[in-house]
Every structure is written in structure tokens, then in C-alpha cells.
Amino acid sequence: MTDTETDTTLPNGTGGLSAEDEDERLKQRPADIDADVREMERRKRVEALMSSKMFREELERVLDQQMHEGVDAPLLQRIREMVGGKLHTGSMRGPSCVLPINDIRGIEGYGYEKGEKILRCKLAAVYRLVDLFGWSQGGVSGQITARLNTAEESVLTTPRGLLPHEVTASSLVKVDMQGAVQEQGTTNFPINAAGFSLHAAVHAARPDVRCVLHVRSPSALAVSATKGGLLPLCTEAALLGLLAYHHVPYGTLDNEERDRLVRALGPSAKVLMLNNAGALCCGETLEEAFHQAKNLTTACDVQLRLAALPMESLSLIDEDTRKQIYEASRKPPADGVKWRVGGEEFEALMRMLDNAGFRTGYIYRHPLVKNDVPKPKNDVEVPPAVSSLGYLLEEEELYKQGLWKKGQGKGGERTRWLNSPNVYQKVEVLETGTNDPKKITKVEYLRVEAE
Template sequence: MADTDTETLPNGTGPLSAEEEERLKQRPADIDADVREMERRKRVEALMSSKLFREELERVLDQQLHEGNDAPLLQRIREMVGGRLHTGSLRGPSCVLPINDIRGIEGVGYEKGEKILRCKLAAVYRLVDLFGWTQTGISGQITARLNTAVEQVLTTPRGLLPHEVTASSLVKVDMQGVVQDQGTTNFPVNVEGFSLHASVHAARPDVRCVLHVRSAGALAVSCTRRGLLPLCGEAALLGDVAYHRVPTGVLDNEERDKLVRALGPHAKVLMLSGGGALCCGATLEEAFFQAKNLTAACDVQLRLAGLPLDELQLLDDDTRRQMYEASRKPPTDTAKWRVGGEEFEALMRMLDNAGFRTGYIYRHPLVKNEVPRPKNDVEVPPAVSSLGYLLEEEELYRQGLWKKGTGKTGERTRWLNSPNVYQKVEVLETGTNDPKKITKVEYLRVEAE
């Protein structure tokens, strides 16, 4: 039998071992530590939920990171503030790196048009990553020309993955690739890849955006001798497709002339032999529209690659032309939508709903901010309410004049349809020894027949 001073388990099953006694002694200290940790986390969460605190802290971190003071620690704090930023890809819902990171004083150095273009270009990089078109990592540039008056183009520095591109990290260069604005990174410009885009921008003023698609489907079709076949509507929406073989490295003047001649004055899709395709557009929306249709058309062709050519039904030239012209016309119910603009705005809503903060200015917001108001701003007086009708119905019911089958709606209609008659009545003045006659206007209600 165990001694009376020996500790037993709470359920009385037996004595405690030395290890269990030591664990029981440490349990109060562990509980206190857990409580303190929970309180600390609640305090940190309360601070992180403050928008002003986050913006100020991010500004300080950016400044100190540029100065090079304690970079590893500051980078860890930056990742904690921004929330799971670096996950390696945007194809999951965990990455919330904001697209529009130009805030406060930082936005003063950019014109309004350039800031909007930066946000849209960075958003296109996120869409390219979301759609899975980034098969080769950091290759596959997207460029956007500021305007036709100046020869300045926005591009990304070499070394950034598509999900890391933000509005402030874009680099502004001229047609020769000379940096005009470095952005917020220290990475250089991909001169080899930019030479392709510069050739198109310099020769085609109508093209403001060039998107280099290097998806698996586009790379596969660009390696075939047949090229892109008109098998589906997505292929017809591309219009004329040009083909060219581009050498490696920076293009010289002769190779640039060959590329421009192959693209022609009207084509907006250039298939590069073994290198994907260049999708051009007057806007970023149109360039992304072309890239999306090209990728879909290439996927359809690859699914039918096992069939001989005579077994495939190709679209004739008239059908392709009609489909292409119809896609370039704005919808009848809306005014002046550019090519691909309506779908692009929906994609921006998708990114904003996921927390990417695109900075996109919507032409047609999904939810109206203001409640619809009447045409005039005159408020309805309280006298014109349903209370008067209720009192009137009650009085008619008491007098036995309420007819069966006449409800509140019928009584209101009868009241509104009855003519308004006014009559002048002379009454004697009251409160004086010498009353005078006063003319008043009284309202007479005439029942509608």
C-alpha cells in the first residue's frame, strides 16, 4: 500500500513519477507564458490593423532598406507587415503583395497618366502569372509606351519574377534601353529582351503595348512549320498573324528592319520561331486580349495535333474577317469600350477582391456609391404620406360608407383622380365689436364619378 504523503494522479489511478511531478511544477509557468504570448499577439494584430501605422512603417522600412541599415531584420519586418508576401507564385490566395505601392509623397514624382499606366502594367504581370503563362521564370517581358509624343517605355528590371512586379519597381527607359527612371530596385534592364520590344515601338506608333507570351502552348506552336491554324474563334480574333525567326542576343539595325518588315503595318501578333509570340495593342487591354486569345488558340491546336490536317475544319477567310471585325466593335449597350476593356475591368475587380490593390480606375463600378435620387431634389412633405389615407378609411368604415372590394389602393387612386375644386367664402371677422367680412379660399373635395 502506498504511503499517505505520496502524490497520486487526479483520477486516483496511482502515484506520479518524477518526470510527471516535474511537468506539473512547470505547468503554471507555461500557462503564464502562453497568456503573455497571446496578449502580445493581440497587441501586434491591433497595431497591424491600423492603416496609418502600416503606411508609416512601410515608408520608414523602404527608406532604411535603401540606405542599407540592418537589411535582413528590416526585410523580415517588412514581410510581417505586408503579410505572407514572398510565396514564390501568385497562383494561390496567400500572396497579397500590393500592386499599387505608390502612396503619399512618392506619387508626386509621377504624372497621373504615368501612375495609372504603371499600375495597369504591373497588374498585367500578375494576370500573366495567374493564368500560368510564365513557364520560363523571369523571361517574357511586357512593355508599355507612355505616349506617342515621347520615346519612353516602361519595362521591368531583369531578375524580378512576375508576382514581384509592382507599380514603383518598373523602370523607365528610352528606345535605346538607356534608363531614365530606375524605380525602386537596383536590378539592371534586360537589354536583349527589350531590343525586340524597342523595334516594334519605334516602327509602329499605333502600338503602345507589347506582351511577349512564352506559355507552353505558344512555345509549342511557334516551333511548328504549320504555324497557328484558324481552328476556332479565338484564332480568328487575332487577325493577321505574322512569322519571323529572331536570332539570339541584341538585335542590330539589319535584324530590326527584318522584324519590322515581317510584322507589317497592320498585324498585331508576331510568332517567333521557337520563342513564343509578341502580342501588340494600342492599349494594355488590347495586348492582353490578344495574348489570351493566342494562348487559347494554341491550346486548341495542340489538343488536335494527333489528327491529320484533312480531318480538321478550318475557318474560311470570310468567316475569320467577320469575326475579327465584330470583336473590334464596342457593345451596343455600352459606349466606347476599347478592345478587351470590358473583360480587363472585370479582371481588375477580381484582383482587387483578392486584396492586390490594383489602383485601377473603374469606368463602371460594380456597386454604386450613392443611392439613386429622384430627378428633382425637392423633399416630399410629411403631409403627403399614407397616414391620411388610413385615417380616412377608418372614418368611412365607421360611417358605413366603406364598400366591399375597395381596398387601400383603390381609395388612393380615387382620391388622386378626383378633381381639386377651390371656392371663395366670405366670413365675419371675430374678436372685435365691428366685424368685417374676410374672403377666404376653401378646398372642396368632389367625389369622382
């Protein structure tokens, strides 16, 4: 460019545009801003619709109807899962779509043995609870197994590689006591052979134990690493009953190590503290095993909070009191409703999961049935709509304020009936049928004819 030429370019801050281009770009800015505002308004409207309970219920009804009619069922099913409840992930600690626990639908359930589908749903729900309570530490460790029945050596377990919030009823693997896969489930992942060997040893030696839950929460791992073990510092520790301790080696257990573990557990203990490896919580049902795991974790948390105090400063529960607490927890409640150990709390947790949209498939023993809202008791019935109720309420309000005196309304204008089309009048007539008639007053009405 020569000195005589005019420089029409803008400074470097404008990107080297000419003055005309810059003016054109400035003219386009309001349009871009308007488009952004319209997009924001559209998103707000969509978000408001998706947050509407009535809209979601109506959409679910339409989706159910379309699915029954067989119209593009896979796509409708995906939409239904997205709007079926509040948007949660399978883990209730993050925002995403709900991953249903009971994913066994229709005729798929006929391929399982009697009661197996229910047990699968309950076991998958326990994995979700473990994730909810933060016992999984976001990893794949901590296995849970459930035996189908005492007559067969079939155990349900989870495949290796699935996070707790990914476990569903159909993804569970059925294996025998030796770890051989009998039914793979819906994944192609292998099982954790080393972890399952602990569970297999307990299931084989204790027919009364149908569920084994390996707790590896931070507090349980910390207490299992102490030489003193779990101390009876609270009621939750007493509810665990007899505790057993065992030093388990790393890796798959051989026959000799299995015998040692069984001898350490004994014939009646249902909690086995593993040195530096958490604890095995056993139960006759999944409800009892989860109940034991929850009490164990709480007791470990309490002990860790008191770890800074010297031993002589702690008040331990004596053995007799611990025995009384444990036996009382195994007795039926006074109201006569019989629950298995941990069953009442477990059913409440299943309601919580179902309300969050996880579709547990749990069969409730006592479904939550809400009664009608109690109506206020009133000795005075509400008058019909054609009466002078408005005036009655007005007079009552004036009487409360001290502006209405007793007897003020007698003969007044407000005591006149206003709902009749007739006009009444008093008439004096003579009595009939007597020699000495007297005057009597009668009330007659004059019917008002419509004009």
C-alpha cells in the same frame, strides 16, 4: 560495479537515467502535455481572430487612423499590408503576405509625368496576371513594355532579375528606344537588352502600338516551333486577326534584323509568331495586348489538344468567317457602352486583384456599385407592432392547414382589440329633435383609471 552492488540504472532505452530521475521525468509529462494543449488553443484563437472579417476591418480602420496621425508610420504600414486582405504572396499561387502593386504613395506620385503613375500600375498589374495565368513558368523570361505616349520615345519595362509577382509600379525602369536608362526605378537591376531590342523595334516602327507583350507560355512556345503555325481552329484564333511570322535570331538585334522584323510584322498585324520563341502580342493599350495574349494562349492550347488527329480530320474556320468574327469584336456592343478592346474583361480582372488585396491602383471606368437587396413585393402592408399581428399570422397558418373555418372568428375572443386601455359598451338611447323618438344603439367607452 561488483556483483554485490545493486544496479539502479535503467536499460539503454531510457537513456541511462536512474529510477528516481525517471519517476521525476514521468511526473513532468502531464505538465508538458498541458502546456502543449494550451499553446494549441492559443494558436487556434489567434487564427480565428485573424480570419474574422469584422476584426480585420476594425484593425484596418485603427491603423489608418494612426497612420494619419503620424504614429510610427513604417511599422503600421507593414502591419496594414499583412492584414489588408487574405494572406497571399505576390504570386497568387502560394501563401505569404501581399506585395502591393501600387507602391507609389503620397507625394511620390508627383515626381512622375502625367498619366505615368496610372500606366505603371497597369503594367505591373499585367505582370501579376501573367503570373496568375501561369504564362511565366516561374522564370524571368517574357518581357512586357509600355510606351508612355507617341510624342516621346520613353518606354517602361521591367528590370532583369525580377519575377513577375515581384514587379511593382515603382520598380519599373524607364528607357529610350536605344535601351538607355532614363529612370532606374526602385531597384539597381539592369534591363534585359536582348529582349528589349525586340520591343524597341516594334515601338519605333509602329506608333499605333503602345504595348508589346512577349508570350512565352508552354503552349505558345510549342506552337511557334511547328512549321504550320497557328491554325484557325476556334473563335479565339479568329479574334487575333492577321498573324505574322518571323524567324528571330538569338541575342540582341542589329539594325538589319530589326528591319526584317518590322517588315514581317507589317503595318496592321498585332500578333507576330517568333520561330521557337513564342509570340509578340501588340496593342494600342495594355488591355488590348493582354486580350491578344489570352486569346493566343487559348488557341495554342486547343491546337495542342488536337495535335494527335490528322490534318484532314480537323475543321478549320474559313477566311470569311474569321474576318466577320474579328470585325465584330472591334465593334461597340449593342447596349451602347463603349469599351476599348479587352477593356471590360481587364477591368473585371483588376477587381479580382483588388479583392485579393493586391491594390492595383487601377482607376475604374465603371465601378462596381451594388444595389440594395430587392424586397419581396406584397400588396398587404405590415401592421404596426401594437396590432394583433400575432393572432393574424396564427389564423392564416391555421387556415392554410385546413383547421380554420370561414367566419369562425366572428364574435370570438380573438377579434377583441387588446391594445386599448379603455372598455367599450353598447348603450340604447332615444333620438332627440323629433316628436317620435326611436331607440338607437350607441357605443360608449369607460376609461380605465390606473390603480
